[in-house]
Amino acid sequence: MPHNTTTPQSSTEAIVSHPPVDGERQWRLEQIAIGRPAEYEAVVEIVASGICHTDLGCGTAPDGTPGFPVPPYPRVLGHEGAGIVREVGSRVSKVQPGDKVLLSFAFCTQCHNCQFGAPGYCSQFSPINFTGNKEAFATIKESKPIGGSFFGQSSFSRLTKVQEVSMVKVNNLITNDEEFKLFAPLGCGIQTGAGTVTQLAKATADDTIAVIGLGGVGLSAIMAAKLQGCRTIIGIDRVPERIELAKSLGATHGINTAKMAGSLTEEVRKLTKEVGTTITIDATGVVPLIQQGVEFTANQGQVVLLGVAPMDAGLQVQVVPFMVTGKKLLGSMEGGVYPEEYIPQMIRWYQSGRFPVDRLVKFYKVGDYQQAIRDMEDGSTIKPVLLW
Template identity: 40%
Template sequence: MQIKAAVARDRGCALSLESLELEAPRDTEILVRVVATGVCHTDMVVRDGLLPTPMPVVLGHEGAGVVERVGAAVTKVAPGDHVVMSFNSCGHCPSCEEHEPAYCHEFFPRNFFATREDGSSALSQHGECVHGNFFGQSSFATYALCHQRNVVKVSKDADLKLLGPLACGIQTGAGAVINALKVKPGKRFVVFGAGSVGLSALMAAKAIGASVIAAVDTQDSRLEFARSIGATHTFNPQRDDVVKALTEISGYGFDYALDTTGIAAVIRNAVLSLAPRGACGILGASAMGTELSLDEVHFMSGGRRLIGIVEGSADPEKFIPQLIQMHLAGQFPFERMVRFYPFEQINEAIHDSETGRTIKPILLISA
């Protein structure tokens, strides 16, 4: 079938809206009419060539839509079902068998290599291969093929236009707090980086009852927004001695810290802000080979912990419905971060995300 898609053809360049051919779903694949899809920082990192994804490629990995067709072996969903498409996983490695798909042993090839398992792509243009299957979906398009492992059926009462970002960015931030760090009520939590991931983490910390919630960012507008959704303290490192300020709040530091920046110096400060037995999660993407430097005596003597986190340590099949229920209950107002853009304005949406004008862009693909 003919579809419209945003194609990344050259590193660092704008995406181009093009007509492509999309193959029919194979036995284990699901054809989804994309209603809306979030724009994530990971899409920009791949567009800029910082990860090993081949070009030309259709990116997009926070898709929500309606099932159009299913392959012969698909039993999880049926045509007409409303779905969110999340990250892909293999289903048979030790992590997947223990219900930890975010740490699938094949996470990189299943999500970043932009091909099927056999190396083929379902996308083409006049005989030229266009890579697809990015995060098992490539949802910067009017239609996408996904898989039973990465599709989540949602209620038809839920607003599909809003749900796509639950598949990655929002799931990552909230899951870091709820699933990975397991922040407890009454404890102190600080997030470094108040983008959509960090703000999702902040909302989750408030929802579960953290008593002190701090946000650190260089944009005052983001800090103001953080206060409006529950931050009790905010700091701008361009003005504030963040580690000193965080330590002084309680006299000995915070119970939990989360870094969303991937910047080694910021991670060091996040760890330095921890109280004894505190835990710091890191989830920001950085260049391959980036090394961290910690104060070994401070880290070791206080029994502090550093935890790598992917996709919020979430099982999307369980966690996305949980986030939807939290949202419906008024405990997780992620809609306040969102701004909608027509699909044709995808490059404007990306620019607004990169410049901080929009916290979480969502592209409206079809009605």
């Protein structure tokens, strides 16, 4: 079987992030060069790519910003891709040219967490996923390096080199091309929200769950809570339309933080007969909301952190009072799942009518990426997906 189907260096269209000016992102759709895959890489032709808030943060932060260990500008981001394998490296074994793949994060495969836990907690997660490869692409004329391999994939490029561990083959799971495009964002935000509920927190019908922040991650958690049969599901946000969407996806109650009479803790306790929630998920990274989440969680309940807070943020936890409650404070990376198992599971849930991810997604042509970002930032679109 031939491994190589592209020329030694190909030209491709990509959204390239340049250094921000006065805090404003400088993204441009450009022609750039891409070389041959390394031995454990494949060249994938991207069909659709989701936009995530992590892309926006890493494409706006100045070089050297703490918490953003990305390569120097220019760089190609994107980490929620769906595409077709066009070429494989010499040691790639799980895919071949022509395979349809969904893309997720990368991991080392060798550390304790990769071998015995969840690869989202890989000891090398940050350098592998954020730093990636500083020379993944190049400019056409000067052959100056352009960073890539963001989360093992850099799916904001029509052709991109993808790490073997980041690919999930879905040939036998996809029923049509429209489904394939729809599933592009499964490998990050949606799996993070859903996996946190089903795999990490292991929610059951006996649980009362609150989700703070109803973006793509939070709404995926709401859908997963309904799928698990949780008896009470509380969606918390400040945007009325998102609260209504959460209710249509399975939330039994909604709290609008912009219109509360009392504190969030008081509102949640009213809805739970003063007991509190057994599972509390924060998808905002807003410290005062997280602090109240810790407060309103029931004794022996779990508080799971998904939202990205400022790097120097901290919580106030009085050790002995917290200890005697038996509460757990957890961090969730990628939902604590193994993508090669969990992405097919989400696809099956969708196809059985139990996980309506289509309610979250809106498609845009890649040339309209700026409008897609504006719609995401103003809240009119939950999960924009770019079509190549």
